[in-house]
């Protein structure tokens with residue numbers, strides 16, 4: 001087994017006595033795509049800032065590329081690429097110049113930076129926008145430029161905090177495709193997200209975090225197997241009836257979850273459960289059978305949905 005590139009052990013960060021990150025432990029292997037999945041306020045960004053060696057921990061142990069960030073911050077930061085939650089591109093500069101200036105900041109020689117900037121513009125599908133003003137780019141393009149910029153120093157680990165928040169579906173898919181490519185090239189990715197589809201698509205392994213703690217860990221498929229049934233039937237009986245009917249249906253399937261707007265029934269066969277409900281004389285307004293997802297894992301572990 002190659003040595004992990006990140007090791008966190010009982011990692012904690014408190015703000016005036018409030019534990020934003022509350023004793024979490026995890027390891028990331030080289031080349032792995034590792035995720036922190038959790039709702040807003042779970043402590044994901046706080047964890048990322050500690051891993052990025054820009055925020056100190058309150059207690060616990062942390063090693064990035066074998067180094068303690070408390071002692072080796074600059075050495076660690078020079079080997080990381082960081083994509084923060086909101087783009088912090090230089091609006092005054094044109095697209096290509098954003099990469100050039102950043103590369104120079106890392107101390108790369110001028111000719112090398114120019115070559116690398118052009119490669120990265122190709123990679124980010126922004127070559128034809130090299131001379132555009134950053135302000136004129138769409139949200140998805142800005143994100144891709146931020147990722148390109150984070151790659152200028154050829155980092156050993158790329159940290160991405162909520163990489164597709166605020167983007168439309170098409171822009172998200174373009175961005176995921178770029179991240180897949182990085183994954184295929186062996187870049188270690190560490191990302192936070194509150195989107196279960198993003199975690200399922202991109203992460204080899206992830207931790208589910210809530211209120212500063214790790215609730216579960218595994219590959220998306222293994223987590224779904226462990227914490228959910230194969231299928232979910234989603235039915236809506238109307239907001240006034242969901243709760244009462246949810247209670248009546250409690251014994252049906254493997255498990256029933258009542259949400260304000262719908263009832264979820266977990267089983268190995270959603271269609272069969274739907275037939276049974278109809279036989280019992282309950283006609284839902286809408287019904288949908290789908291495979292279990294990480295959203296269901298989160299609901300099972302916390303009693304809440306990921307995006308509220």
Ligand SMILES: Nc1ncnc2c1ncn2[C@@H]1O[C@H](COP(=O)(O)OP(=O)(O)OP(=O)(O)O)[C@@H](O)[C@H]1O
Nearest residue numbers: 015019020038039040041042043044045046047162
């Ligand atoms: N500098 C700070 N001072 C006080 N409290 C903070 C500070 N930074 C974060 N917190 C609190 O710590 C908790 C975790 O915040 P964090 O930003 O890490 O969550 P998150 O999972 O990344 O969510 P989001 O996606 O909304 O950023 C929140 O309750 C937040 O209010």
